[in-house]
Amino acid sequence: MASQEIETLTAALSRLPGLGPRSARRAVLWLIKRRETSLVQLVDALGAVREALVECQTCGNIDTTNPCGICADSRRDAGSLCVVEEVADLWALDRARLFNGRYHVLGGRLSALDGVRPEDLTIDRLLRRVEEGGIDEVVLAMNATLEGQTTAHYIAERLEGLAVRITQLAHGLPVGGELDYLDEGTLAQAIRARRPVS
Numbered sequence: 412m413a414s415q416e417i418e419t420l421t422a423a424l425s426r427l428p429g430l431g432p433r434s435a436r437r438a439v440l441w442l443i444k445r446r447e448t449s450l451v452q453l454v455d456a457l458g459a460v461r462e463a464l465v466e467c468q469t470c471g472n473i474d475t476t477n478p479c480g481i482c483a484d485s486r487r488d489a490g491s492l493c494v495v496e497e498v499a500d501l502w503a504l505d506r507a508r509l510f511n512g513r514y515h516v517l518g519g520r521l522s523a524l525d526g527v528r529p530e531d532l533t534i535d536r537l538l539r540r541v542e543e544g545g546i547d548e549v550v551l552a553m554n555a556t557l558e559g560q561t562t563a564h565y566i567a568e569r570l571e572g573l574a575v576r577i578t579q580l581a582h583g584l585p586v587g588g589e590l591d592y593l594d595e596g597t598l599a600q601a602i603r604a605r606r607p608v609s
């Protein structure tokens with residue numbers, strides 16, 4: 412039986428995506444063996460994240476400033492807005508420098524199974540941004556999953572009637588493909604060949 416401290420840390424780590432109890436325990440042991448180096452770095456990094464990071468109240472990105480660096484960057488095309496499910500998708504697109512507009516993070520996707528409804532996502536905030544004007548194109552960059560596409564369809568309907576061009580990522584995304592797992596070439600192809608929502 413490990414100490415309470417180790418049990419607590421193991422339990423906390425095992426809740427991380429992709430880590431089960433077994434790999435969490437291995438990670439804890441690995442950290443304990445490197446308590447003066449890797450563990451210190453991890454503690455510092457976690458502390459810095461906790462202290463410094465905030466959610467951008469405009470787009471939902473996570474950054475050290477609100478509005479975030481992307482929203483505040485005047486070199487970006489303010490007329491183009493790319494809607495993504497999660498911050499990880501924003502980072503994937505932005506890392507690859509594929510898109511020079513701004514973003515909107517929904518905070519998930521509609522899911523009957525998980526009980527995620529339109530009001531659980533930032534769809535109203537998105538509509539307000541578009542209604543405020545200055546945006547010509549909304550790119551729907553949902554994952555190529557059933558729920559992602561349902562979400563894209565729903566948002567396209569809500570945007571109907573507003574003076575904005577609605578496009579979506581080109582097909583050719585692998586079915587079930589989640590943006591942040593795609594290689595940059597595939598992602599670049601999907602965004603370059605984006606097409607109007609029919």
Ligand SMILES: [Zn+2]
Nearest residue numbers: 467470479482
């Ligand atoms: Zn922002």
